[in-house]
Amino acid sequence: GWPAAAECSRDGAMPSALQNDSGRMERGGRRRSEAEEAEKGRMKRTIIKDWKTRLSYFLQNSSSSTKIKSKKVGKHRTYFRPSPEEAQLWSEAFDELLANKYGLAAFRAFLKSEFCEENIEFWLACEDFKKTKSPQKLTSKAKKIYNDFIEKEAPKEINIDFQTKNMIAQNIQEATHTCFSAAQKRVYSLMENNSYPRFLESEFYQELCKKTHITRTAQGT
Numbered sequence: 001g002w003p004a005a006a007e008c009s010r011d012g013a014m015p016s017a018l019q020n021d022s023g024r025m026e027r028g029g030r031r032r033s034e035a036e037e038a039e040k041g042r043m044k045r046t047i048i049k050d051w052k053t054r055l056s057y058f059l060q061n062s063s064s065s066t067k068i069k070s071k072k073v074g075k076h077r078t079y080f081r082p083s084p085e086e087a088q089l090w091s092e093a094f095d096e097l098l099a100n101k102y103g104l105a106a107f108r109a110f111l112k113s114e115f116c117e118e119n120i121e122f123w124l125a126c127e128d129f130k131k132t133k134s135p136q137k138l139t140s141k142a143k144k145i146y147n148d149f150i151e152k153e154a155p156k157e158i159n160i161d162f163q164t165k166n167m168i169a170q171n172i173q174e175a176t177h178t179c180f181s182a183a184q185k186r187v188y189s190l191m192e193n194n195s196y197p198r199f200l201e202s203e204f205y206q207e208l209c210k211k212t213h214i215t216r217t218a219q220g221t
Contacts, residue, residue: 094196110205139175158183
């Protein structure tokens with residue numbers, strides 16, 4: 001008695017056994033794909049939840065005055081979820097995204113998830129540096145930016161070429177507002193060409209552009 005033969009003859013004719021097997025396989029396949037879909041859904045929700053946690057952190061820390069009244073509706077609504085139309089504007093130009101506080105916070109959260117948030121932090125530090133009026137503060141800020149982002153093994157070292165780094169090292173001895181201009185342009189271009197397109201394709205951004213979101217309350221329109 002061969003076990004395999006006994007196995008085949010137990011279910012009667014061979015074709016029906018094969019039919020049963022294929023039916024089971026189909027059902028099993030369906031169950032597997034349903035489980036995979038459910039897992040994908042769970043992962044998507046987790047990703048979006050992580051995003052929202054990071055986003056709320058960046059929103060809280062992007063300005064000292066976080067209590068902005070809902071009636072104050074300007075071109076860029078700062079601490080409220082943007083309307084899908086506003087969010088869609090960010091895809092028109094990188095500057096549109098950076099000019100919007102919510103958009104900037106969302107982009108920072110995205111870069112953090114990609115482990116390259118030093119780029120936007122350097123860009124923001126340069127923007128702040130260019131607005132500095134006092135020569136003393138200019139020098140101290142220039143040294144801090146150099147120590148944080150430029151020098152070899154800096155804690156948030158940005159990816160720029162050796163010549164640009166050398167030029168900055170010389171320029172910060174007598175700091176001027178243009179000390180970091182070349183590096184800032186390089187980093188801006190890097191973000192615009194790499195991270196920005198990926199941000200526009202991200203689950204989180206797609207979620208913001210959906211028109212069916214219910215949680216957003218009307219703000220005195």
